[in-house]
């Protein structure tokens with residue numbers, strides 16, 4: 001292998017926003033444009049992510065991106081479904097994503113999950129831009145497929161542009177209310193200080209060239225140093241999801257942000273109890289679109305390098321947690337790597353008190369976010385765990401001395417049947433929601449009710 005041991009990895013771009021605001025459509029559009037440009041083969045579909053190499057970015061963005069101006073290899077987009085919190089995307093030291101696109105529907109404006117995403121971006125200090133999506137739905141819009149925004153602006157009537165501007169300024173105002181100084185992206189000089197708003201349509205592709213150009217420019221300008229990794233080193237990543245997969249048992253979908261993972265590696269994965277030490281059985285990628293009808297949805301690969309999304313099949317992953325660290329052992333002591341994983345897990349651990357509420361969340365990152373929010377609301381926590389609400393959670397909650405603490409607060413989790421039954425018997429109240437501050441609001445109302 002003659003590759004330079006140190007080189008630049010692909011920046012990881014999280015695409016987030018409220019349900020139905022167009023995150024997936026935006027990525028579909030980028031993939032679709034690549035197909036039209038004859039570059040379909042160049043885009044690789046990863047587990048939970050889409051890798052778009054620089055030359056494809058450039059062919060979609062046209063004059064806006066000259067590949068000679070960049071040395072980053074492209075962009076790796078992670079789609080975060082509305083029901084799945086962006087908080088999973090954590091890594092050692094904060095955010096897994098290097099940069100983010102917050103998608104906001106121009107008609108719908110700011111919604112609960114938009115606010116939640118902003119809050120997380122703020123806390124993790126992730127640089128981001130706003131894609132003001134669905135501009136084609138402005139009444140009277142004259143669509144110009146796949147064109148940069150200034151070209152399509154020029155072909156709209158004054159009435160149409162002033163309507164769009166009104167919606168855009170509303171979004172800029174909302175950002176300002178949340179403490180972000182924002183402006184239309186072409187007016188932004190310093191993207192570290194100001195948030196750029198890019199008007200786009202995931203349907204017609206208008207503004208997509210601008211969006212890619214801004215993301216590429218932002219990464220190159222402000223993130224280049226962070227992209228310098230030892231590309232051949234032992235892999236480091238984060239678990240996005242723990243999933244049963246037919247023929248493979250329990251698997252973990254991970255995002256690798258450093259080094260490589262190979263099909264014969266031993267790995268250490270953060271678990272509910274001790275770190276899990278296991279041998280990779282298979283590394284799985286989705287099959288290319290053309291082969292989707294073959295028997296298995298997956299293709300086995302021997303090795304992948306950061307940044308990448310990959311499904312890892314290995315024994316003993318039943319206890320693995322979404323949001324937990326994954327590390328490749330390779331030529332090192334297993335104990336050393338176990339200690340590293342343990343240290344990362346300890347970083348995330350929530351401080352608990354003798355008395356307090358029970359908290360459950362779908363991932364380590366969301367558990368951390370819940371704990372932060374509860375701390376702000378001055379609500380003590382007695383037990384905090386990743387996973388669905390189970391009977392033992394009810395037992396713990398039922399022993400609280402204070403009736404205000406005989407509760408379980410769940411974020412993005414289900415309540416197991418026997419737990420629901422048990423809660424009724426034991427007079428434990430369970431609050432669950434897919435938006436953190438809504439769980440907390442509901443709980444605060446409950447407390448007011450008791451105190452009244």
Ligand code: GTP
Nearest residue numbers: 018019020021022023024025081082134201202203
């Ligand atoms: P979740 O994954 O459920 O959070 O939603 P999402 O943000 O991925 O939204 P998705 O891409 O699934 O789009 C939701 C709906 O909006 C779909 O019906 C899309 O066709 C539509 N849509 C998305 N972008 C645009 C757009 O730019 N213009 C128009 N007219 N419709 C759009």
Ligand code: MG
Nearest residue numbers: 023024081082
């Ligand atoms: Mg989606």
